[in-house]
Amino acid sequence: MAEKDDTFPSESKRRNPLRVFFNDSRLLFKMDELGLEIARIALPAALALTADPIASLVDTAFIGQIGPVELAAVGVSIALFNQASRIAIFPLVSVTTSFVAEEDTVTKASPEAQESKNLEMGSIINNENEKLIPQNESKESKYKTETLGCSVDVAVFKHEKRKIPSASSALIIGGILGLLQATFLISGAQPLLNFMGVKSDSPMLKPAQQYLTLRSLGAPAVLLSLAMQGVFRGLKDTKTPLHATGVNGAAVAHVISQYLISIILLWRLMEQVDLIPPSLKYLQFGRFLKNGFLLLMRVMAVTFCVTLSASLAARQGPTTMAAFQVCLQVWLATSLLADGLAVAGQAILASAFARNDYDWATATASRVLQLGLVLGLVLAVILGVGLQFGARLFTKDVNVLHLISIGTPFVAATQPLNSLAFVFDGVNFGASDFAYSAYSMVLVAIFSILILFILSSSHGFIGIWFALTIYMSLRALAGFWRIGTGTGPWNFLRR
Template identity: 75%
Template sequence: MAEKEVPFCIFFREARSVFKLDELGREIARIALPAALALTADPIASLVDTAFIGQIGPVELAAVGISIAVFNQASRIAIFPLVSVTTSFVAEEDAITKVSPEPRDNESQDIQSQDVEGLDTESQSNSENKELIPQNRSVYKSKTTATSFEVVKPKPEKKHIPSASSALIIGAILGFIQAVFLISGAKPILSFMGVKHGSPMLKPAQEYLKLRSLGAPAVLLSLAMQGVFRGFKDTKTPLFATVAGDLTNIILDPIFIFAFHMGVRGAAIAHVISQYLISVILFWRLMEKVDLLPPSLKYMQFARFLTNGFLLLMRVIAVTFCVTLAASLAARLGPTEMAAFQVCLQVWLTTSLLADGLAVAGQAILASAFAQNDFSRATATASRVLQLGLVLGLVLALILGVGLHFGARLFTKDVNVIHLIGIGIPFVAATQPINALAFVFDGVNFGASDFAYSAYSMVTVALFSIVFLFILSSSYKFVGIWVALTIYMSLRALAGFWRIGTRTGPWKFLKS
C-alpha cells in the first residue's frame, strides 16, 4: 500500500492530528518548546545588542552587524557539525543503554555492536518518562532496609556515554582555534567582507570582533554540551542556562555601553561574560549526569565523530558561505544598506530558529527510533514535526508581515535605514514557511543519520545560490540579495524533502 502513496502525502498524512496531545505529541512538545526558546535566546540577545548599538549611530550598527555575521558564521562552521553529530550519537547510545545496559567493564566496546532488536513500544515510552539515569535496581538502596530514623536518598549512577566526552574535547579544541583565528585575522577578514581600509566601520568592527572572539571557547563548549543534553531529550537544562546567560548580557549591555561609555567594546564584553556563565552552568549540570572521564581513547570513538563531522562540515561551510556572501554584498553597498540588512537578517534568523526546536525534537526521537528499529514511530515522528513546522511558518509569516513594520524603529532611528527595512520585510515574512520546513527537514534527516546526503545536497544548493546572489545583487542591489536568499531557502527545503519523498537511503523501509 505504501508504494502507491504519493511521496509528498506520506509525510503530511493524518494532518487532523497535528495538534493532538497523544504520547508522541507530548514528547515533541517537551523537547521542542524548551529547545526553541533556548535556540532563539542567543539571537534575541544579539537583537538586543543591535537595538542598543543602534542608538549610538548607523555606522556602529553596520560595523557590529558585519562583525556579528563573521563571528556567527565562523562559529557555525564548528558548532553545527559538532552539535548535530553529538545529538544523534548520544540519543542512539542512550537508547541502546536503556535497552540492554552493559557492565562497566564492557563499556569500552563499540556501542553500535549491541543488538537492540525486539524492543517493544511500551518499554520505549516508559523509558522516555524517567530520569536520565541507568535503570538498574542496584543503583538504589532498597527502601525496606531503611529504619524509621534515616532518610534514604537515591544516588543515581552517572551515565557512561562516549559521545559526551568526545564532544567536550573537540569543542574545547575548536573554540581555542576559532578564537586565535578571528583575533589574529580580524582586519583581513573584515576587508574580505567589504570593510576596507579607511571605512568608518573598520575600527568599531575590529574592536567588537576581537573582543567577542575571546568568548569562542565558551560558545563551542556550551553548544557541545547542549548537543549532549538534546541527545538525552533534556532541553530544559540548556534553556535555563541560556536564559541565565542572556539575561546577564541584556543587563550588562546598557551598563557597559552607556554608563561606562565603552560603546561597541562594552557590548562585546557583556556578550563574552554571558557565554562563559552559560558554559559553567551547563558543565556543572552535565557532571552530575555523565562520567566525563573515559577509561581509554578508544572508548571515545573519535573516528566516528570525525567521519560524520567532516560530512556536516562540508554542509555548514556551504550554508555559511551563502549567508556570509550575502552579508558581504550588503556591506559593499554601504553602511545604510548593511545596517538594514543586519536588522532584517537577525529577525529572519531568530524566527527561523523557532522551527529548529522542532528539528531538535525530530532528530532526538528519530535517532532513538532508528536505533531501536522502530520504523513506525520514525514515520509518525517525521510526519508530525513537518506538519507542525508548516503551521509554525505560516503563523510567523503573519506576525512578521504586520509586526515588523511597527518594530523597525526599535533598532534604529535613521530614516533611510528604516525605509530599506520596510523593503526587506516582505521577504523576511514570506520565507518563514519555507525556512521552517527547511530546518525541520534537516532535523529529520539528521535523526536518520543521513549525514552524507545532507552534505552533498547542501553543497549543490549552495553552488546554485551563490550564482543567484552575484547575478541578482549586481542588478537589483538590496532587493536582489533578498530574492537570492529566498531562492536559497527554497532549494534547501526541496533538497530536504527529496531524500524522504523518494524513499531512498535510510527511508527505504517506507516501501515495504
C-alpha cells in the same frame, strides 16, 4: 492456478512516501504521547536556541540608535563571528545529538542497564533471611525500619552515571575548537573584515574590529556550551540548557554570560554522565571525524551563502548594510524558533531508528514537519505586520528605514520555507543521513552563490533578498526530495 507470490510487494501495493507529509494531520495539535514528547523537547530548545540571536537583536537595536555606520559595523562583525562559530561547532552539535540519543537508547535497552535500573528503583526486603546477609559484607548502605511490625532492611543505591562516550568526545573537541576560533578571529580581525568588504578607509572598520575582538573572547565558552547542549539534546533534556542560557538577561556582557553558561552546563552534565574516558579508544574520535567532516562541508555551504550576502550588502555602503543587518537578524531569530522542532525531531528519530521502530519514526517525521509549516505561516503573518511598525526600534535613519520596508516582505514570506528547511535538517540528521545532507547542500550553495552575485550586482539590496529566497526554497526542496522519494534511510516508507 498458481498462487501469487507475496514475498515481494507488487508496485500497486507499494506505499507512496509522500503520505508522510499528510499522515495523521488531524492529530497535529493533539497532546498525545508523541505530542507531549515533542513539546517537552522543542519548547525549551527553541527558547535556548534563540537566546543568542535575540541577544544580537538587542545589540542591533542598542547600537542602531547611535548611527547607521555603527549598526552596519556590528552587522558585519556578527555575520563573520556566526560564520566561524557555525563552521566550528554545528557539525559537532549535530552529530553529538544523534550519537548520544543512539547510545542512550542502546544503553537503556541492554540487560545490564535494565538490571541496574531495577536495583536503583527497588528496595530489598529481607525479613526471614536477614541473618544470611552480614552487615559488613553489603556494599550498599542499609537502614532498618519497622513496617507493619516487621523488621525491614532497605538497601539504598547511589545514582549511577550513564556511560556515553560521545559526551566526553564532544567536550574535548568543543573546547579545542573554541580556542582555535578565538585565536583565529582575534589575530585576523582586520584582514577578515577587509575580505567582508570593510576596507581600510571605511568608517565601519574600527567599530567592527572592536566588536569582533570583544565577541571573540567568549568563543571558547560558546563552543563548549554548545557542545554540551548537543549532549543534553541527545538525552532529550532541553530544559537544562534553557536554564543555563537564562543568565544572558538582556544580553549584557556577552563574554561573561557565555562562561557562566558553560560552568552551569558542565556542572549539571557531570551529575548525569561519566565524563572521564577510560581510554582514547572509548572516545570514538573516528566516528566523529567521519560524520563531522560531512557536516562541516554542509555548514560551510550553508553559512557561506548568508555571510556572502552580508559581504555583498557591506560593499554597497553603510546604509544598505545597516538595513540588511536589521532584516537579517530578525529573519534569523524568528526562523530559529523552528530549530526547536528540528532538535525534537532529531532526538526522537535517532532513538526510533536505534530501536528500528519505523512506525514511530514515521509519526514523528510527520508531526514535526506539519508543526513546522504551521509555525512558519504564523511567523509570516506576525513579521509581515510587526516589522513594518517595529523597525524604528532599530534605527531612526529614514534611508535605512526605507530599505527595511523593502526587505520586510521577503523576511515575512520566507518564514514557511525557513521553518521547513530547518525541520527537514533535524529529521534527516535524526536518520543519520549526513552524507545526503552534505552533498545536497553543497549543490544548493553553488547555485545560490551564483544567483547572489548576479542579482546583487543587477538589483542591489532587493536582489540579495531575492537570492536568499531562492536559496531557502532550494534548501527546503532538498530536504523534501529525500523523504518524498523514500530513498536512503527513508526507503521503509515505500514498503
